[in-house]
């Protein structure tokens with residue numbers, strides 16, 4: 044740390060070693076030249092954070108303070124010694140070592156954000172996988188509503204490889220952009236405080252690239268997410284009916300081959316003109332063969348009993364009758380049956396009745412497509428490998444550390460590299476990966492050593508330890524740090540020599556075959572949405588309503 048800095052002296056006295064750096068005016072100064080101020084501060088008695096700074100003449104005033112974090116109004120007043128820059132008299136200063144550490148840490152943290160690439164996709168795929176499982180469950184239990192669901196899920200499953208390719212391609216593009224600003228972060232031992240602001244400028248550049256990357260990922264997944272949301276809504280609607288059928292399974296006695304369609308709770312059965320049936324409240328079910336009514340009994344302990352069921356063959360028509368108090372009237376050969384319910388529900392029953400008697404037109408035909416039956420691969424192994432490799436390359440960057448050749452041909456030493464749920468496998472057999480892991484490990488050690496050294500300096504500056512003690516520990520830590528840095532240097536050189544270099548270089552755009560144009564997907568989606576807007580406002584309302592009125596209005 045001292046080898047290069049020893050040449051620099053305090054900007055104020057011009058003779059001593061500088062320790063502090065002002066983030067505002069970019070000057071360095073020694074501990075003798077630093078200014079100090081004793082501040083009267085108001086602290087929250089509950090959570091301990093600083094609430095306000097009080098001027099000396101305000102000390103006697105009876106002002107009340109409230110913590111903006113925990114809302115407590117209990118506070119204590121205390122004093123705190125604050126270091127100031129001798130140039131601008133402001134406290135926005137750090138020690139030089141701290142500043143370096145922050146710069147390194149910030150650059151690393153930014154690069155790690157590439158992981159969002161597979162984390163976000165993973166989150167999306169788990170959702171997709173859940174929807175797929177639910178769909179399979181519905182289909183295998185005889186709920187064949189809405190063939191559109193299959194087409195949406197298929198579209199999403201088929202788009203996964205393309206999405207992965209797009210992310211990989213983007214990461215590679217960003218790699219090229221980031222190489223330059225990151226190279227400045229390579230050798231902190233050579234940094235001098237007058238370069239800090241340049242490093243900060245590079246950091247901003249890196250941040251912008253990473254922000255763009257994140258936006259790209261969000262937009263990419265958002266497109267697929269819209270399809271998934273539509274599919275989820277449809278599945279929820281069908282599941283709603285399935286739950287009611289499951290609950291009343293025993294009373295319904297579904298016949299072999301009979302298909303459940305819908306169910307409506309709290310419907311009033313008014314009258315049957317050809318059979319003496321008790322007028323009552325209950326649940327109305329429509330299958331592809333029958334209309335079934337379960338009567339509700341009891342006010343507190345509710346119980347349902349089977350009141351009637353009629354085969355749909357005998358039904359002639361259904362209509363809403365009555366001027367003020369509308370009723371739903373089903374006409375049969377032998378007479379009619381009347382129900383009452385909120386208008387919206389009656390209209391839904393009417394629509395569903397038409398669907399029920401023509402269900403072969405609305406139902407899903409054939410088996411569940413095999414592409415849907417195959418479990419969705421949530422591992423994203425190839426994407427993770429690529430991103431982790433690029434992160435590693437960027438963090439130990441040298442001109443030849445990572446060569447983009449063919450996007451499908453990752454220049455990684457062996458396919459045996461494994462990642463387990465976003466975690467690197469530490470028992471990796473690959474020697475070159477072991478060495479990267481080892482490098483990470485000793486870089487961590489370097490970090491904690493320089494931290495200890497910094498604490499030592501602080502203690503010395505605050506007069507907590509004597510100069511003899513300081514020098515003794517300082518020499519010891521310094522020599523340890525020196526040997527670790529030498530080791531890091533050696534390993535970095537070794538890695539650079541080991542990493543395979545693939546001389547094939549074709550333009551990436553030629554290698555990346557994009558099967559389906561994303562713009563196409565977008566315009567498809569718009570079409571879907573337009574249809575929704577035009578034909579269907581009930582679907583939107585369904586979100587808040589417990590009864591899905593009609594899920595077939597997409598046709």
Ligand SMILES: [Zn+2]
Nearest residue numbers: 053056073076
């Ligand atoms: Zn000085």
Ligand SMILES: [Zn+2]
Nearest residue numbers: 087090110113
């Ligand atoms: Zn508080």
Ligand SMILES: [Zn+2]
Nearest residue numbers: 065068128131
């Ligand atoms: Zn300053």
